[in-house]
Amino acid sequence: METNHPPGLTISRLAARSGVGVETIRFYERKGLLERPVRPSRGYRKYPPEAAKRIRFVRRAKELGFTLQEVAELLDLRVDAASACADMRTRASAKLEDVTGRIADLQRMAEGLSGLISACDLSVPTTPCPILDALERPDA
Amino acid sequence: METNHPPGLTISRLAARSGVGVETIRFYERKGLLERPVRPSRGYRKYPPEAAKRIRFVRRAKELGFTLQEVAELLDLRVDAASACADMRTRASAKLEDVTGRIADLQRMAEGLSGLISACDLSVPTTPCPILDALERPDA
DNA sequence: CTAAGGTCCGTACCCAGGTACAGAGTCAAG
DNA sequence: CTTGACTCTGTACCTGGGTACGGACCTTAG
Structure with missing residues (x-):
């Protein structure tokens, strides 16, 4: 067998x-x-x-x-009878906002990198650190 | 004065x-x-x-x-006369690929969270860990 | 001039996130 | 039934990314 x-x-x-x-x-x-x-x-x-x-x-x-703590929080999110929906919704919304903020920043970083690659192809010298602006926030 | x-x-x-x-x-x-x-x-x-x-x-x-090492690499990227363009291009492209991959994963995480919030609004119970699939890759 | 507060360098310490034993018990192929 | 691979718990150790002194020196408002 x-x-x-x-x-x-x-x-x-x-x-x-x-x-x-x-x-x-x-x-x-x-x-x-x-x-x-x-x-x-x-x-x-x-x-x-x-x-x-x-x-x-x-x-x-x-x-x-x-962080591992944050990952644990993500993994604990679910809709069930035992936990208050409002609470879950609050936590999920906060995570979603965090995630969309990260996406926005990474997108600007991607744009900076693309611009850099184009400049390279055109042999246009760039200032030092041309992607520095990518993560500047109005509020921070 | x-x-x-x-x-x-x-x-x-x-x-x-x-x-x-x-x-x-x-x-x-x-x-x-x-x-x-x-x-x-x-x-x-x-x-x-x-x-x-x-x-x-x-x-x-x-x-x-x-990591701080990776940040240093990002900050060192620039187009100038002194460094070989091809090399810079290679490094920038690798970073860009990394960044777009992160964006894709975060976007799937955002979708998972949105779905969770909708399920909450509709009082639809979800399985434990409904966003677990968000980061499953075909290759890994 | 003087005293409070900045700055210097070096070393020690701290936390998160693992990684590596040690010593004892367990399983399973032959 | 043995023997080698696996597993258990616990503790010790490691790296990355800071943080916190200690003791000496500097600067500047008053």
């Missing part, structure tokens, strides 16, 4: 699928970023395959400049 | 204008993120007003998920 594992990944298989180390998974669990997995076998963690998606989300969100 | 400062900010005035502490400015200088300022007066640093813009750029870029 083939190895007939019931569904469930060991921690090392999950680590391999999500591109992180075993220690990182346990670290994320301590930090509350990952649900505590079931432990059917004498204390050994068993993960559903979707867990990998969650870990990849954490990694990418972190690359995008969110 | 009014205090007739010749142009040039002391480090503490620059710090106040850019929203960081004095120590942070010296730290950024050590890391090569800030030009070494002139020191006309017995070793005291004197900054041009534009220095504040550079510091604000560093702060915001860091919030957007760039």
